[in-house]
Amino acid sequence: MRINDAKPKPRSQRRRRRVGRGIAAGQGASCGFGMRxxxxxxxxxxxxxxxGGQMPLYRRVPKLKHFTVINPRHYTTMNVGKLAALPAQSEVTLESLLEQGILNSEQGPLKILGDGELEVALTVKAARFTASAKQKIEAAGGSCEVIGQE
Incomplete structure (x- = not known):
């Protein structure tokens, strides 16, 4: 026998309380709700x-520190400085970087960060670009293309 098997015998349930039927019934007038x-x-x-209008607990608590993001976005990150070793006019994608051994693992879509300097013109295809990375790639004569954004 389990707890969810425990239930009263057929037709043995108590009838519902009929409120507001006079004082003799025990739940007359205010029906058990008090006065005001x-x-x-x-x-x-x-x-x-x-x-009562105060910000409730379930809305206050997540604003405090140390609450993790429920579904964080994971990216494979790459700095612009590492792209400088590639030949000019080449197309840079996550797959091409893995094939060439510049990246050794994939943690999600590719995101290009802006640390380092770039002198060669490249066509970079990634899911995200930081503003400084986009500016450095375009200043070197390359182009940025956003692909497969979630």
Whole structure:
């Protein structure tokens, strides 16, 4: 026998309480809701978590420190300085960098960062570019193409 198997015998449930049927019934007049206040009024009352207009706990807590991002985006990062070793007018993609051995693992789509200097013109195809990386690639005469962005 398990806990979800435990239930009353057929036709043995208690009948529902009929409120507002006079004092003799035990739940007359205010029907067990007390005399006054928000919780005595008709309707549903307040939703779960409502704190009287104050910012509720479930909205306050994630703003504090040390809460991790639920679904973080992972990128394979690459600095512009490492692209300087490539021949001019070549096309740079995540696959080409893995084939040439410049990158040794793939952690997600390619993101180009702006550290280092670039003198050769390259056609770079990546999911993301930082502003400084885009500026350095285009200043060297290359082009940036955003592909496969999530």
């Amino acid at each position: 206040g928000q919780k005595s009024r008709s309707g549903t009352g307040t939703k779960p978590g409502f704190e």
